[in-house]
Amino acid sequence: MENLIFSLNATIPVFLLMVLGYVLRQFKIVDEPFVNTLNTFNFKITLPVLLFRDIADSDFYSVWDTRYVLYCFLVTLFCITVIWLLTAFFYRDKIHAGEFVQASFRGSAAVLGIAFIQNIYGNAGMAPLMIIGTVPLYNIAAVLILSFTGPHREAFGKKALSKSVKGILKNPIIIGILLGMAVSALHIRFPFIISKSVDNISSLATPLALIGLGAGFEGKKALKQIKPTLFCSTIKLLLQPLLFLPLAAFLGFRNEKLVAILIMLGAPTTVSCYIMAKNMGHEGTLTSSVVVATTFFSSVTITLWLFVLRSLGLI
Numbered sequence: 001m002e003n004l005i006f007s008l009n010a011t012i013p014v015f016l017l018m019v020l021g022y023v024l025r026q027f028k029i030v031d032e033p034f035v036n037t038l039n040t041f042n043f044k045i046t047l048p049v050l051l052f053r054d055i056a057d058s059d060f061y062s063v064w065d066t067r068y069v070l071y072c073f074l075v076t077l078f079c080i081t082v083i084w085l086l087t088a089f090f091y092r093d094k095i096h097a098g099e100f101v102q103a104s105f106r107g108s109a110a111v112l113g114i115a116f117i118q119n120i121y122g123n124a125g126m127a128p129l130m131i132i133g134t135v136p137l138y139n140i141a142a143v144l145i146l147s148f149t150g151p152h153r154e155a156f157g158k159k160a161l162s163k164s165v166k167g168i169l170k171n172p173i174i175i176g177i178l179l180g181m182a183v184s185a186l187h188i189r190f191p192f193i194i195s196k197s198v199d200n201i202s203s204l205a206t207p208l209a210l211i212g213l214g215a216g217f218e219g220k221k222a223l224k225q226i227k228p229t230l231f232c233s234t235i236k237l238l239l240q241p242l243l244f245l246p247l248a249a250f251l252g253f254r255n256e257k258l259v260a261i262l263i264m265l266g267a268p269t270t271v272s273c274y275i276m277a278k279n280m281g282h283e284g285t286l287t288s289s290v291v292v293a294t295t296f297f298s299s300v301t302i303t304l305w306l307f308v309l310r311s312l313g314l315i
Contacts, residue, residue: 003310011303014115017207021214030215038212046205048176050114051128053202055180065129068257072133072264075244080105080141083235096286098149099277100228103290104235106138107267115206116302117259126260128177134264135174146280216271217292229289236294237301241266255315262305268294
């Protein structure tokens with residue numbers, strides 16, 4: 001019972017904030033332009049500042065773990081490659097194949113990932129290192145996959161690659177992580193006025209991000225393309241954690257590191273998938289359906305995975 005309560009305490013407050021956002025949208029207290037502005041504000045300001053603060057306040061040399069970053073990178077690369085190959089051979093709906101692949105591997109590592117880890121440990125924990133190992137790869141793979149598939153498929157060339165690299169270099173979350181690593185490595189300490197201001201901005205990140213995610217939730221879209229949506233959701237929430245959490249535990253990853261790996265493998269599909277799919281000429285219906293379905297079902301699956309890990313004494 002203690003392990004179940006621990007798991008529920010880690011997940012329920014996160015999803016209650018999402019429910020609050022959804023309720024506010026239904027009562028028209030917030031609208032779509034506000035949600036879009038809020039999501040942009042979170043992505044460009046609050047989340048990068050939160051990651052910057054947590055890394056800057058830590059000892060970079062004791063926190064950095066090359067083995068851990070490589071594990072996150074290689075597992076992500078393996079999942080992307082296998083899902084893409086299997087989809088190419090067995091998925092009949094070629095028009096939506098790219099959306100299916102992207103939605104199967106690309107999780108909400110920054111928003112929900114940080115929220116869960118912060119809710120358990122009080123800070124971002126190992127999320128920044130996990131993000132370094134996954135997010136750049138997410139972006140490159142998404143551009144490749146969406147370029148080669150869909151109704152307006154085109155050859156992947158220097159222009160698309162350049163756009164992808166620029167997107168990674170301009171990614172506010174990556175910038176926040178790198179600046180935090182630099183400050184920590186150089187042992188820079190800010191005056192109280194600055195550090196307190198950074199803390200105040202950081203405290204906004206998780207609640208605003210979750211409220212924005214809930215406010216943007218569109219349940220009706222989940223009813224479209226229900227079979228591929230459920231199949232994709234199963235890969236994202238169950239199969240990937242089932243395959244690679246035991247391996248992570250076998251390699252000795254524990255506590256914050258293992259929770260971050262769980263988020264990497266089993267977090268719901270990020271809303272960024274829908275934005276990128278639409279911007280690259282795809283319909284986007286399957287992607288939005290998977291975002292909605294995985295966000296809903298992850299309240300159960302992440303609680304289940306945390307319960308299992310806690311029961312086994314791994315976190």
